[in-house]
Amino acid sequence: MTSARRTSTLLGLAAASALALAGCAGTPAAGEDDSRISVVASTNVYGQIVEEIGGDLVDVTAIITNDTQDPHSFEASARDQLTVAEADLIVENGGGYDGFVDALIEANGSEAPVVTAVEFSHEWPENAGHDAEAEGEADAEHDEHGDHGHVEGFNEHVWYDPHTVVHVAEAVAAELGELSPDDAAAFTANAEAFAAEIEGLEGSLADIAAAHAGAQVFLTEPVPFYLIAAAELENVTPDAFSEAVEEGQDVPPATLLESLALLEDGDVRVVITNTQTAGVETAQIVGEADGRGIPSIAFSETLPEGQTYISWMQANIEALSGALSA
Structure with missing residues (x-):
């Protein structure tokens, strides 16, 4: 501000x-x-x-x-x-x-x-x-x-x-x-x-690490970064992409091309979006992932109705594990 x-x-x-x-x-x-x-x-x-x-x-x-x-x-x-x-x-x-x-x-x-x-x-x-x-x-x-x-x-x-x-x-x-x-x-x-x-949550993250450590993920926004790090996954998103989305700005064309190339390489295992932000570039990334059979999941910044912190995080971890295993 x-x-x-x-x-x-x-x-x-x-x-x-x-x-x-x-x-x-x-x-x-x-x-x-x-x-x-x-x-x-x-x-x-x-x-x-x-x-x-x-x-x-x-x-x-x-x-x-x-x-x-x-x-x-x-x-x-x-x-x-x-x-x-x-x-x-x-x-x-x-x-x-x-x-x-x-x-x-x-x-x-x-x-x-x-x-x-x-x-x-x-x-x-x-x-x-x-x-x-x-x-x-x-x-x-x-x-x-x-x-x-x-x-x-x-x-x-x-x-x-x-x-x-x-x-x-x-x-x-x-x-x-x-x-x-x-x-x-x-x-x-x-x-x-x-x-x-x-x-218990940390145990679930350790299970992901045991099975998928080093797997590449693409975060359209940096919200779940710490969860990804705890699971020992590699965030390959260009900083300029996630920063632009978080700030509500247009992703630079060169950065968008770089991001799409990452998906084309076939090493990215899952794309993670934020339910509270959307944009043309995010939609393009998800569309590209869908077309290549790369799972995409969405995490939120606020607690969904009817959930506790523990049940919410466990659901996020299970969604991540399921996407990596797909």
Whole structure:
């Protein structure tokens, strides 16, 4: 987001939130339980993870809940501003993916603790390692609501990395335990149970690696990159192709020709698209793959209705395994 646009957004949010606060003050939502911890998550992916950890002890609100909303360009509303202002805990992706959360925090001056998922990725440039967190250094990092803009060369779609998600769940449990010490043991136990389910996902990815390590895949957008890496598959997509699609720009003609040549070579085993983005070049790649008998599958950025994080990731892994075995 440009500086001018960010400033405009913050001013607009401040004005809108003042009206919202005036109209809603003193009027609790129907059925609201004040004894529960109020958690706001940027997307329903993180919202569901929080539900797994907090159970009946938390009220979770996810700002983005469907696949028609692009977090990269999402414009927050006055209602979103109020929701964040009243949160006891905020969970975001970070890395420029959901920058609207940081804008909301800055606009309302929230002092609620923030769990920022990218900070738990081993690939995060500023990550000093999980050992530093054990020494208490992470608390300071998570309480600072910087701009968290896009970091060049870093893939921010870390919810597709099971290892990172385990550490996010642990951080959520720790923050919830600080907010409700009497329930800390329950939060920790839930996080441990969740981590055990993540181990199942990692086992499924290891099975793919055992059977297909080194197989070439083409990602029209870099969303599932971490899942592909965990399965020890090789992403051969030209950076210029996936970057253009992610930014909603035209793929350079030379890059498109290079990409089509990769499919013609016959080494690409599967094409993976993003259900939330589409374009002429993506359709052309899928059409070329179909014509050559190369399976194509689609992954999404938000949690499909009726799914948990675990069931969703397992379905994605099974789809990938099936495509590679076709």
